[in-house]
Amino acid sequence: MSEIVVIGAGPAGLMAALSASESGHHVTVLEAADAVGGMAGSFEVAGQRVDFGSHRLHPATPPEYLDHLRALLGDDLQTRVRRGRIRLQGRWVGFPLRFLDTARNLPPAFALRIGLDTVLGPLRSPRGDSFQATVAARLGPTVACEFYAPYARKLYGIDAAELTGELADRRVPMRSPLQVMAKARRARRPEGQRFFYPRRGYGQICERLSEAAVEAGVDLRLSQRVERLAERGERIEAMSAGTVVAADSVLSTMPLPALVAALDPPPLAEVTEAVGRLRVRAMTFVYLVVPRDQYTPFNTHYFPEAGMFTSRLSEPKNYRSGDDPNGQTVLCAELPCDKGDEIWTASTGDLEALVIEELRQVGLPDPTPIATETRRLASVYPVYDRAGRTARAIVDRWAAEQDRVITLGRQGLGVLDNLHHMLAMGSAAASAIGPDGSLDRARWRRSLRQFAAHVVED
């Protein structure tokens, strides 16, 4: 029986492990954390299950994966109605945008400018290959400057003019204001406002996937951070503190820089240097335990404005009908940052004060908490900066050529994809393993081309 090692028990790794095991391989999963789920995991704050920021299973999930998750989660996978708001021009507008609501709630001059942009749309073409230029050409300068550019600056830490047009293709697929309106019309219908969410938090998806994987024979080992991957003739050894697992092939979802640093022999200097030039944004999550049943009826508030550190606020209790404690609710504020910067290194007390102040300033209810916790993820948003385009091309070429290692997943491929994309990647990676445990590179390259068409859903 061939031996496969999967690195990481997030959605991509777990799906890869389950699929490979069902295809008859012996699979060992090595996960650095003491729990499964990765950035799609859940954990408890003050006795309530919370996620790493706002997570929902999008209705765009292909039926085969949705059916699979339904079979795993049963009635725990609930169908919920989206309730989001975005702050534009100092006012609240429903999000996803709905035409009448937007026209009613935005200042008339602003709505008029959007109307003009719509009329002039066919005359515009992008002035250069940047995120800013592409979005401005497609949706008009008003929406680009007031919403997309400041939000992108907040998430990725650089000016929207320094980000690539490719990011716009992946994040803002609408090609014209008319398509935005069509989307807004769809959003008015009940099915356009649905999403799926598990009763016990988003992490329940990975928890059930991992149970299914173990039932299928996968050897799941937690608290095993892989630090070295050494080629030994036709085999490869994955080493973590105190453990060595030999395999025919490795499917890795660990961050690319860590993978490259672990490889023995190392890749060519050109590849190591290129990986060193890939930029990635971190995220600090601030959880406020507020002593009231509900803070607002909304799932999510979005804050594109530049003057705030918080990019999004979610209230996990509103995502589900579950067994959450009465008399309290937990809010999660997402603060995009760079590893080591003032937000990343701020104390819990300082972050609590900052978030409270920001929420008060936008007119939300007093969030004074009875307790506050913070979490940090170092690698959340890959930055599609124009300066890093060559580096990304070098890394992508290298990743497609490996004999014994497939790198996949959000951090393994440096993409912004959703969980349903991760499930597709995991099962495609498992399908690229032959019966003897060797990798079918041509097949994997075809899958990589398909992943390039993934559109990230909000």
Ligand SMILES: Cc1cc2nc3c(=O)[nH]c(=O)nc-3n(C[C@H](O)[C@H](O)[C@H](O)COP(=O)(O)OP(=O)(O)OC[C@H]3O[C@@H](n4cnc5c(N)ncnc54)[C@H](O)[C@@H]3O)c2cc1C
């Ligand atoms: C703020 C935020 C909001 C999001 N919202 C949504 C949403 O609404 N809907 C949606 O579908 N998706 C959403 N996503 C995306 C979703 O979370 C990711 O697509 C998904 O979690 C990525 O899965 P993955 O398995 O590739 O990586 P990860 O979830 O990052 O898992 C990688 C795993 O590898 C482990 N690992 C790393 N290094 C090592 C090592 N050296 N050895 C062993 N193990 C290692 C990590 O501990 C981790 O468990 C969101 C993401 C973020 C950050």
